[in-house]
Amino acid sequence: MARPPAPRPNARLSASQLADYLVAPTPIGQMGILRQAKYPGPNRPLIIQYQHAKRAIAECLRNRAATARIIAEAVVSLEQRRDDPGCTPLVRDDAQRSIDVILQFQRSANNLDLWQAIYDEAPARPATLNINGVEISVFPDALALSQARSDNRVGQVFIRCTIGQQGDAAENRRAEANGHLATIAHLHATHYLAHRGIPHAPTSIVLDVPRGQVARGAVNMARRIANIETACAMIAALWPTV
Incomplete structure (x- = not known):
C-alpha cells in the first residue's frame, strides 16, 4: 500500500x-484550512471537484464564438460519466454537479461583465x-x-x-x-x-x-x-x- x-x-x-x-469566521475554521494544507494526503478529496466544468468554462472564455459547441460536448461527456455504473458515486455526483454549473454559466454569461x-x-x-x-x-x-x-x-x-x-x-x-x-x-x-x-x-x-x-x-x-x-x-x- x-x-x-x-x-x-x-x-x-x-x-x-x-x-x-482570510475570511474564516473562527480560529477553528482557520486551523482546519491550515491542517488541510499541511497534511494533503488524508485531507485531499478523492477527485478534484469541478475540474471538467472549469476546463469547459475556461474554453468558452477563450473561444466565445464556439460556446454552444463547447458546452454541448462537455455535457455529453459528463452525462456519460454520470450514467456509467463503473464510476464511483463520487465521480458520478461530480459529473452531475459539473453539468449543473456549466449550464448555469451558459445562462448567465451574456449578463456578466466578462467581455x-x-x-x-x-x-x-x-x-x-x-x-x-x-x-x-x-x-x-x-x-x-x-x-x-x-x-x-x-x-x-x-x-x-x-x-x-x-x-x-x-x-x-x-x-x-x-x-x-x-x-x-x-x-x-x-x-x-x-x-x-x-x-x-x-x-x-x-x-x-x-x-x-x-x-x-x-x-x-x-x-x-x-x-x-x-x-x-x-x-x-x-x-x-x-
Missing part, C-alpha cells in the same frame, strides 16, 4: 485556501508566490488580456464552482474571499506576467458561477495586500504547531 504524502514542512497554501483562510477582455490559456506550471514565508500556489484557469489607449494589460482568471454555505453572513464571506483571490491573482501577475502586458488589478477576476458574479481586483488594494501579508506572517509562525 502506498504511503500517504508526508506533512509539508514549509508553509504552503493554494491561492483559494489563503483566500478562504471587455480576451482570454488566453494559463501557463501549465506557474511559479509560486512567496509572501512572508508562505509559499502560495497560484493556478489560474485563464489569462485575461485587455487594452486601454495604447496599454496592453494582463490579469488572471479564477473560476469558482462550489456552491458553498447559504445565508447573508456566508455570502458576505464568499464575496470578501473572492476579492482576496482576485488580489492574489494580481500580485502573481505582477511578479510573473509583465512580459504579457502591464499587470492591471481590475483585469484579474474571479468568476463565481453559482452566484453569477464577477469580482475584480480593486484599483486601491492596499488594505487587502496588508491583510494578506499579515495573515501570511501568522501562518508561517503557526505552521510548525498545526
